[in-house]
Each structure stands twice: as C-alpha cells, then as structure tokens.
Amino acid sequence: MTYIVQPMVLEDVEEVGRVERECFAAPWPASAYRRELRENTVSRYIVLRHFPDDSRAVPSGTTPADVDSDPLSQMKRAVSHLLRPFGVRDADSRDLPPILGFAGMWLMFDEAHITTIGVSPRVRGKGLGELLLVHLFDEAGKIGAHRLTLEVRVSNDVAQRLYRKYTFREEGVRKRYYSDNGEDALIMWTERIDRPEFVGMLAESRRRLDQRLMREAPP
Numbered sequence: 094m095t096y097i098v099q100p101m102v103l104e105d106v107e108e109v110g111r112v113e114r115e116c117f118a119a120p121w122p123a124s125a126y127r128r129e130l131r132e133n134t135v136s137r138y139i140v141l142r143h144f145p146d147d148s149r150a151v152p153s154g155t156t157p158a159d160v161d162s163d164p165l166s167q168m169k170r171a172v173s174h175l176l177r178p179f180g181v182r183d184a185d186s187r188d189l190p191p192i193l194g195f196a197g198m199w200l201m202f203d204e205a206h207i208t209t210i211g212v213s214p215r216v217r218g219k220g221l222g223e224l225l226l227v228h229l230f231d232e233a234g235k236i237g238a239h240r241l242t243l244e245v246r247v248s249n250d251v252a253q254r255l256y257r258k259y260t261f262r263e264e265g266v267r268k269r270y271y272s273d274n275g276e277d278a279l280i281m282w283t284e285r286i287d288r289p290e291f292v293g294m295l296a297e298s299r300r301r302l303d304q305r306l307m308r309e310a311p312p
C-alpha cells in the first residue's frame with residue numbers, strides 16, 4: 094500500500110470540498126479553491142490518496158519514501174504542476190482512490206504561509222496530517238523559503254501539537270480572526286528551515302513517519 098501526495102487539480106475541488114466540510118466549521122467555497130488553482134501563481138495545493146497494492150493508477154514500485162525522490166515521480170509531479178491550470182491530471186481520475194486529506198500554502202519570497210490543512214475524520218491519528226505537513230516543508234524548501242507561518246484557532250490543540258512538533262511557535266495573536274465565532278488566531282512561525290539542524294530533524298521525522306505509514310494498516 095502507498096500513500097501518494099499529488100498537486101491538487103481543478104477536478105479534485107468537489108471532493109476536496111466534501112473533506113473540507115468534515116474538517117472545518119467555516120469551509121472555503123469551491124470557487125475559492127478554483128480561484129487559487131487558476132489564478133494564484135504563488136499557491137501550492139496538494140491532495141493525499143491511499144493507493145492499494147493492486148491499484149492501476151499508482152506508479153509501480155512507489156513507496157511513501159520514494160514518491161518525491163525517484164526521477165519518474167519527480168517528472169510526473171512537474172508535469173502535473175505544468176498542466177494544473179488546465180485541470181488535467183496524468184492519471185485517469187476514474188482510477189483514483191478517494192482523497193483523504195489536503196493542504197495548501199502561498200510561497201512568498203523567503204516565507205511560506207500555510208493556508209489550510211485537513212484530514213478526513215475517519216483516518217485521523219495515523220500520521221497523515223504530518224505527511225501533508227512534511228510535503229509542504231519540502232515544497233517550501235525547494236523555493237528557498239526560510240520560515241513557514243500559519244494561523245490556528247486558539248482552541249485547536251490537536252493542530253497546535255502537530256505544528257509544535259515541527260518547530261512552529263506562537264509569535265502573536267490575531268484578535269477575533271475567525272468570523273464564524275469571533276475566535277482569536279495564534280500566529281505561529283517555524284525556525285529557519287534552511288538550517289542544517291532543521292533539515293536533519295525533517296529527514297529523521299520523515300524516516301520515522303514513512304516507517305509508521307508502512308507499518309500501520311490502511312483505512
């Protein structure tokens with residue numbers, strides 16, 4: 094079995110919306126995702142799927158550890174990014190397993206701003222939120238970002254724990270940031286992600302995560 098993180102494309106938006114409504118009290122409308130994918134040149138959005146061993150769509154021999162590193166996967170990812178504005182994917186979407194999670198960010202000079210991350214409630218606690226976050230770090234690192242930032246509800250302990258595990262720390266508060274209930278947001282920032290200490294920590298975390306994902310039963 095293999096978890097694969099792919100660039101989000103327009104044909105994913107409806108399904109992402111279904112997962113998002115399971116995740117957030119105030120989900121984004123589908124039009125917001127379409128705008129992000131079509132018009133926002135600094136955005137990167139990803140989706141996570143689980144491919145069983147006998148799936149026809151998964152690249153053969155792909156494992157969580159080598160999704161990004163083998164040349165074929167890198168080429169496919171690059172092609173997917175290139176084709177993204179036209180809503181085209183390199184595999185037939187009818188073959189694709191359901192979306193289990195999604196995430197996104199804006200890449201701005203030396204900063205990356207995480208805009209969203211969510212995992213379907215039925216597969217939480219299995220390391221998938223962490224897998225999505227690690228992929229955002231990878232993408233941010235590739236464009237030379239120094240730090241990542243995000244806003245999180247003050248009451249969202251689970252997400253804050255995930256972020257703290259990857260060096261995010263509170264650096265401010267946005268008062269009444271969330272319009273649905275007037276809740277404050279914590280503004281969190283990582284350490285410098287280009288420092289050797291962070292790069293080493295990320296590699297080690299990724300190794301442990303890959304082992305966990307291989308070990309634990311799929312949904």
Ligand SMILES: CC(C)(COP(=O)(O)OP(=O)(O)OC[C@H]1O[C@@H](n2cnc3c(N)ncnc32)[C@H](O)[C@@H]1OP(=O)(O)O)[C@@H](O)C(=O)NCCC(=O)NCCS
Nearest residue numbers: 116210211212217218219220221222223245251252254255
């Ligand atoms: C936040 C979210 C993405 C985490 O996804 P997940 O797949 O359940 O998380 P993981 O299994 O990858 O866990 C990663 C870390 O998060 C923390 N965490 C996850 N579930 C937790 C729980 N029930 N209680 C406390 N901490 C928890 C832990 O630090 C965990 O690391 P560990 O496994 O070493 O203990 C998921 O809970 C979610 O979609 N929540 C709703 C949407 C949301 O709040 N998004 C964040 C917006 S800022």
